[in-house]
Amino acid sequence: MTPSVSQLEVILEKISAECKRTGRDPADVDLVTVSKTFAVEAILPLLDHGWRRFGENRVQEAQTKWPQLIERYQDVELHLIGPLQSNKTADAVALFDVIQTVDREKIAKAIGDEMRKQKRQLKLFVQVNTGNEPQKTGLEPKRTQAFVEWCRNDLGLTISGLMCIPPFDDNPGPHFALLNKLAANCGVSGLSMGMSSDYEVGIELGATHVRVGSAIFGARN
Ligand SMILES: *Cc1c(COP(=O)(O)O)cnc(C)c1O
Numbered sequence: 039m040t041p042s043v044s045q046l047e048v049i050l051e052k053i054s055a056e057c058k059r060t061g062r063d064p065a066d067v068d069l070v071t072v073s074k075t076f077a078v079e080a081i082l083p084l085l086d087h088g089w090r091r092f093g094e095n096r097v098q099e100a101q102t103k104w105p106q107l108i109e110r111y112q113d114v115e116l117h118l119i120g121p122l123q124s125n126k127t128a129d130a131v132a133l134f135d136v137i138q139t140v141d142r143e144k145i146a147k148a149i150g151d152e153m154r155k156q157k158r159q160l161k162l163f164v165q166v167n168t169g170n171e172p173q174k175t176g177l178e179p180k181r182t183q184a185f186v187e188w189c190r191n192d193l194g195l196t197i198s199g200l201m202c203i204p205p206f207d208d209n210p211g212p213h214f215a216l217l218n219k220l221a222a223n224c225g226v227s228g229l230s231m232g233m234s235s236d237y238e239v240g241i242e243l244g245a246t247h248v249r250v251g252s253a254i255f256g257a258r259n
Pocket residue numbers: 072074095119120203233234235249250251252253
């Protein structure tokens with residue numbers, strides 16, 4: 039077993055244990071293994087092990103790695119977890135199954151148009167800037183409900199959930215709790231929150247998706 043495959047098994051066990059501890063069903067928590075910066079050779083052992091759910095943060099990088107893998111392995115579920123530029127929307131809709139980073143009117147509209155054009159139905163999450171950090175993408179918390187309702191009512195889009203990346207130095211708990219509350223207000227059930235260092239906190243506070251990279255693939259350069 040390569041280290042990444044044994045680490046995947048370790049993380050899955052820890053997710054199970056945290057679900058058990060907090061009275062949650064492990065089937066309600068999807069692990070997204072984040073393979074950004076890692077080459078195809080590093081991803082192959084996980085695919086050969088039967089693992090299918092992956093996250094990438096750049097459209098262009100994903101295009102160099104995933105088309106060949108998707109052709110070779112059935113049922114890959116690819117999540118875009120990084121910011122999307124509108125000139126990359128067509129490529130993103132063609133390649134990804136889930137976009138977790140819908141964060142502004144223009145990109146929501148472009149995604150909706152492309153899904154119709156390509157006859158593809160992606161799952162969409164709205165990214166919320168729970169820390170109100172000026173340099174970070176994501177909607178302001180106070181704008182989130184109106185935005186989700188606009189996506190739903192004006193664009194006819196189904197929003198599956200919310201996603202956040204807490205400020206690096208903050209205790210993540212309050213950010214996850216805020217995201218949970220916003221999701222309830224918006225009437226969406228998906229909650230993508232928690233990375234290598236805090237996915238257990240995410241699960242305790244209701245995460246339906248955790249995004250784990252370095253704890254599985256090792257440190258990134
Ligand atoms: C890189 C990244 C992750 C994974 O981070 P790790 O700390 O390596 O687990 C999760 N979410 C997003 C949005 C990322 O960009």
